[in-house]
Each structure stands twice: as C-alpha cells, then as structure tokens.
Amino acid sequence: MPMKLNVGDVVKLKKKHPCGGYDWEILRIGADFRIKCTTCQRQVWLPRSEVERRITKIVSTTDVSDDNNKSHE
Numbered sequence: 001m002p003m004k005l006n007v008g009d010v011v012k013l014k015k016k017h018p019c020g021g022y023d024w025e026i027l028r029i030g031a032d033f034r035i036k037c038t039t040c041q042r043q044v045w046l047p048r049s050e051v052e053r054r055i056t057k058i059v060s061t062t063d064v065s066d067d068n069n070k071s072h073e
Contacts, residue, residue, distance in 0.1 A: 005029055005033075005051075006029070006062050007029060008026065009062060010024065010025050010038060010058075011023070011024055011026065011051075011058050013054040013055060013056065014055075015054065017037045017039065017040065017042065019040040019042070021037050023037075024036060024037055031047070031048055033046050033048055
C-alpha cells in the first residue's frame with residue numbers, strides 16, 4: 001500500500017544530495033514524484049517506489065482538508 005504523502009510535505013531521504021542536504025519537499029505526487037532539495041532548490045523526478053524506499057522520516061506535513069467533512073451553513 002502506498003505511503004500517505006501530500007504535496008508540500010518535507011521528507012528526509014537515506015542518501016544525501018551532492019549539495020549536502022537530506023530534506024526534500026514534495027512538489028508532485030502520482031506514479032512519479034517531483035521533489036525539490038530544500039538546501040539547493042534542485043528538482044528531480046523519481047518513481048514512487050524509489051521515493052518511498054528512500055524515505056527515513058517525514059519531517060513536516062501539510063494538512064489536506066477535505067471539503068466533504070466541512071458543514072455548509
């Protein structure tokens with residue numbers, strides 16, 4: 001089952017980027033992920049399986065509010 005990740009989440013990966021950063025912000029999710037290094041702003045595309053395998057922890061998450069749960073008055 002895929003991990004519950006959202007656009008805007010910051011994750012820590014196992015291997016560091018050549019710039020020295022470990023933290024990446026998720027810019028796009030789907031079969032492929034677009035992630036951005038928070039140190040040098042470099043963006044890369046990786047398959048979902050590769051990203052999920054490399055994640056050691058979720059540093060910060062963004063709350064995705066579901067409009068169906070809100071009461072409309």
